[in-house]
Each structure stands twice: as structure tokens, then as C-alpha cells.
Amino acid sequence: MPLGQSRRAQEWQGAPGNGVSQGHTPSIQSGMIHEILPVGMLQCNCSIFGDEKTHEAIVIDPGDNIDAVLAVLQKHSLKVKTIVITHAHIDHIGGAAKLKAATGAPVLMNAKDQELYDHLDVQASWLGMENPTKTSIDAEAREGVTLTLGDKTGDAATGDAKPGVTEFHILETPGHTQGSVSVWIPSENKLLAGDTLFRDSIGRTDLPGGDGRQILRSIKKQLLPLPEDVIVIPGHGANTTIGREKDRNPFLQNL
């Protein structure tokens, strides 16, 4: 958590002491562009994934700073295919309407967070923020949904017959909110954990829709069975791995 943010902001985020933000971190592996932009007052980690060949992109949690998100998309000549929301807290969803208006891409969110999204104005007033424009949710991010980026026909240039498709699996991980989801990307060995799991912490559960036992059940059932070397990109703060959190996260030691 960077210094200088309000205590209220820290309380909202619910991830005390989870280290410095990794900042603007471009990385390209196996033809997949991935940039993480900490956006807005609460520095929500917005992820931009882009396929280098097809130039299609998936944006996860465009909470704010949509101009910066659009600049990254433009830099890599990416066209947004899907916008995914891990949960309907304003710091994760606040910029969704603006990004959808700019790109035409559909917005996916779990239906159990619709009520939270309906009360975006209340969330804004809690934080003393301007009330952002809302948008319609176009499809549901629910367990079993798989999004893809890439080319299903393989790579003729290199003679590689294997399709260069990256799958993004939606995992339902309720507890921080009832509609919280995580996104598991097996070929990248990455998990976007929203505000469910942080480095050394877990999401707060005392806001409307939160459930302390449920978040632990979600982590145990959906996240801890993933390989230990999976890179976890939380909704705020520094990256970690499943193995590190299994070993060291104080909230997970009795699971």
C-alpha cells in the first residue's frame, strides 16, 4: 500500500501491509502481452492481456484511469474483445462504462454482484468519489465460462500446427462479495485473484455481501489446489504465488 493514501482507502482495500505496488509492468511471454496498471485512488490492479498475433485483448478490472488503459491498448494496437469484472466494488468496475463506450467490448460480471453495482452511487459516497457512469452487464462471469484470445488455426509462418489460443477460466470465489470471481490462465500460469487473495492477506469481508467463512472456503476449494508456482496477481498490491501464500499467509494457516 503506497504511503499517502487515506486510512479509509486502506480500510476499503482490506489488504494491510501487502507491500508496494508493482507499478507499470509490461511483460510479453509466449506471444501474450500483459500489462498491469494500478488505477484510481485505491490503485486497483487493472490487467490488460493482448494476443500479439490477433491483436485482440481482454481487460480485467478497469476501475479508473481509462485514458491510461486506452493508451496501453493503442501502444500495442490492441482491440478489446471482452471486459471482465472480478467484483462490483467501485475501484474495480468504476471505469467499465467508459471503456465499453470507447471500445464497444461487452462487460462480463457475476450476476450475484448486480445489486452492489446498482448501488455504485452509495459506494462512491462512502469513498467521497464522484459517481461514475454505469453500464449494462452484457454476459455473466460464472463458473465454467472460458474466454479465449488468439488464433485457433495455428501458426503457418513457423509451421506450428498447434493453435495459439490462450484460455481464461472464470472461477467463482465468493466471500469478499457474493459475486466475486477469479480468472485462471493455465497457459500463462497466472491467476487474477481480484480481492479474494492478497500477498499476506485476504479480502475484507465486513462490507455488504462479505462473508468471512465463505472467502476461506473459496480460497481452499478454488485457489489452493492450483500449482504452487502459479503467479497470483491480486486486485491490489504486489504479486505472489500460490505456494508462497500457502506457506506464509497468516489467514490460510488453519485451512
Ligand SMILES: [Zn+2]
Ligand atoms: Zn473489493
